[in-house]
Amino acid sequence: MSLRKKLIVLGFVFAMIATACGDSTEDTTAAPTTAAPGTTAAPTTAAPTTAAPTTTVAPPAEEIMTDIGVSDTEIRIGLLADLSGPFSGLTVDIVDAQVAYWEDVVNANGGIAGRNVVPVIEDTGYNVATHGEKYTKIVDEVVAFSNSTGSPHTASILSQLKEDNVLAMPLSWYSGWADPAFDSGLTFELGTNYCIEGMNVIEWMVEKFKADNDGALPTLAVVTRAGDYGQDAAAGVKYAAQQLGLDIVYDGEGLIVRSNPLEYTAADAAPVIPGIVGSSPDIVWVTGSGSETAVLLGGSAQAGLLTAQWTGSTPSYDFRLLDSAAAEAFAGFFFQSNYAVSWGTDVPGMAQVSEVLTARYPDRRPSDAFILGWTEARAMEQILRQAAANGDLTRQGVIDAANSVELISMGGAAPDQNYVGSPNDYVVRETYIYKPDLVAYLAAGGAEQQLQNGLGTTGSTLIEGPFVMPLAANFEFTGACWTQEEGNRISG
Numbered sequence: 001m002s003l004r005k006k007l008i009v010l011g012f013v014f015a016m017i018a019t020a021c022g023d024s025t026e027d028t029t030a031a032p033t034t035a036a037p038g039t040t041a042a043p044t045t046a047a048p049t050t051a052a053p054t055t056t057v058a059p060p061a062e063e064i065m066t067d068i069g070v071s072d073t074e075i076r077i078g079l080l081a082d083l084s085g086p087f088s089g090l091t092v093d094i095v096d097a098q099v100a101y102w103e104d105v106v107n108a109n110g111g112i113a114g115r116n117v118v119p120v121i122e123d124t125g126y127n128v129a130t131h132g133e134k135y136t137k138i139v140d141e142v143v144a145f146s147n148s149t150g151s152p153h154t155a156s157i158l159s160q161l162k163e164d165n166v167l168a169m170p171l172s173w174y175s176g177w178a179d180p181a182f183d184s185g186l187t188f189e190l191g192t193n194y195c196i197e198g199m200n201v202i203e204w205m206v207e208k209f210k211a212d213n214d215g216a217l218p219t220l221a222v223v224t225r226a227g228d229y230g231q232d233a234a235a236g237v238k239y240a241a242q243q244l245g246l247d248i249v250y251d252g253e254g255l256i257v258r259s260n261p262l263e264y265t266a267a268d269a270a271p272v273i274p275g276i277v278g279s280s281p282d283i284v285w286v287t288g289s290g291s292e293t294a295v296l297l298g299g300s301a302q303a304g305l306l307t308a309q310w311t312g313s314t315p316s317y318d319f320r321l322l323d324s325a326a327a328e329a330f331a332g333f334f335f336q337s338n339y340a341v342s343w344g345t346d347v348p349g350m351a352q353v354s355e356v357l358t359a360r361y362p363d364r365r366p367s368d369a370f371i372l373g374w375t376e377a378r379a380m381e382q383i384l385r386q387a388a389a390n391g392d393l394t395r396q397g398v399i400d401a402a403n404s405v406e407l408i409s410m411g412g413a414a415p416d417q418n419y420v421g422s423p424n425d426y427v428v429r430e431t432y433i434y435k436p437d438l439v440a441y442l443a444a445g446g447a448e449q450q451l452q453n454g455l456g457t458t459g460s461t462l463i464e465g466p467f468v469m470p471l472a473a474n475f476e477f478t479g480a481c482w483t484q485e486e487g488n489r490i491s492g
Contacts, residue, residue: 054428059391064113067394068166069143069456073113075384075393076118078142080134081171082149085126086289087261089318090369091149094171095121097353097373098146100360101169106351106381113388117381126147127261128156139164139450146380147171152229155484156188161186167383167399169376173197173314173339175236176480178423188279188402190372190379191339191414192428193289193491194229194294195481196472198236200431201311201337203469205283206244209309217245218282221308223252223296224290228482230254233287235311235481240471249278256288256296264292266299273299284310290318297333298326311335319368319426319458320466322438326462331438333462339433340375340414342368347412354455362452368460371413379408415466432465445479 055115060074069076079098082091099119100210100372107116120142122134130290131153139160145168150156154170154177161168162184176182177189177194192200207395222237224230256270258264258302269292277300281392284300286293293316302307310333317336321327341347343366344354354373357364387393401417409416415430441459449456481490 004443007152010341010473013246020047027205046179059389061215063391064125064388065392065397067143067392069141069395070115070393071117074112075115076120077380078135078138078140078294079119079121079147080124080131080145080149080153081121083121083123084371086125086258086264086291087126087149089320090315090367090372091171093367093369093378095119095147095366096364097357097370101374101377101381104356104360106377112381112384113393117384119146119168124153126150126153128153132157132160135160139166141165142166143393143395144157144167144380144383146376148187151232155228158183158187161402164395165399166395167402169380171372172229172419174232175427175477176228176232176479176483178427178477179479180423182480182483184421186399186405188379188383188412188419189251190375190417190429192431192472193481195232195236195239196299196429196475196477197313197337197339197431198233198285199240199475200429200467200469200472201335201433202237202240202246202283202285203244203471204433204464204467205309205311205335206240207469209282210378217247219249219280219452220246221250221252221279221281221284221288222248223250223276223284223288225256225292227484229313229315229461230256230287231488232480232482233285235490237489239475239481243471249281250275252276256286256292258292264289264295267294268297269299272296272432273303275301277303280305281308284308286316287312288312288316290316290321293317293334294321294324294330297329300340301329301333309333309335311337314338317436319436319441320447322436322441324460327436327438330436334436336432336434336436336460337463338368338460339428340368340371340410341412341432342434342462343370343458344455345413345462349411349413354451358451363450365447365449366456366458368458375410376387378410378413382408423479427477429472429475430466431469433463434460435463437461 042122081095082088102117122139124131124134135157148168149171151172151174173193175193177187224234314337321330383402386405387397406418415428417428418426437459
């Protein structure tokens, strides 16, 4: 069957893609359980001996100052995670990787300052109100949060984080997290923010298009969610378009809207797809969930847009889309941005990741999201070890440690970073570009792969990275690119 004929089939099935590629957790194991207050989760595997590097030595455990969330035997950290909402297909893997890291790498090797790290996990369902409720439920039990899923969700608890004086690590790449004027130095992002990612990837796509088309400039369509996620990305993309002289032929900023929180349907996309297709863009930028991208890409292809190249913010792609009816479209038209390496990349530390996760989750499939969870835990470990070395595991001590660590090493899994100096000094600017490889994915077993049978692949083939293009490298970052109050705060 030709690609065109296969894509026509999407007209009948793309409304069901949401369920197949990330809006449920049916093909994952159960979410990890929350350890009861006062208990310690027991490790289940023999632990490798390597952990995140530290050059610090903690004083005797009894000499370390503590307050909320830290006892003589435990350091309790919170995770407010989307385990049942639109990003759950990825977030379950992220949380499970954290659990494995804490129990099988850190606790099995003596913990931190003689204490086991205990994750306290709550499912927020990617709902802002629920996020606040779950924060209130566990905030008095934990010293910090190593995961807070969602940009508007984390922003909604920012005033409470300030009132409670507690550190949080967003599972979100909103540019405001790097701005102390916005977050009072309490949120610690990992990786490149949506705004700079947009600049970096668009310039890369433009250079590729020019090389393939005798120097001609491409036209651009932009379609995003509203709010801190979609519009922060749109600010960076539009900045790049202005700087590079691109014509934005369709502006769908903020137009990805769901009538049902758990499903993005053909009816939801109906106002958007004709605008994309009718504008005949050369490049389409999407900032949404994987299932939203699938409906938009599949629907646009079915409506006749078969020449545009698609890309978007990292959370806009889910490797499990290669199991869906849109697989051929993604393999043919999509370039995947990412903040970290994909599963199985040959970098220092990957052997440890695969060893630990295979031992703990032998029946699970390979996942790029495991890497994101691993780097979250790895960064938080280094912060906690610095706080312990400072003799201060109070909430304020953890915040002070995070703001003073000069190198948070990711072991090659993602760009190293720190939070020292001005935002322009420490904001991360590198990203990675991958191409979905359906042939390699299916040859490895596709959705039937299991970690116990070998490393496997998610079908994400590295094209370039980590790299930074001139626009992103030279951009003077002074604060959030977009805010709810002011909208787009950067211009060409």
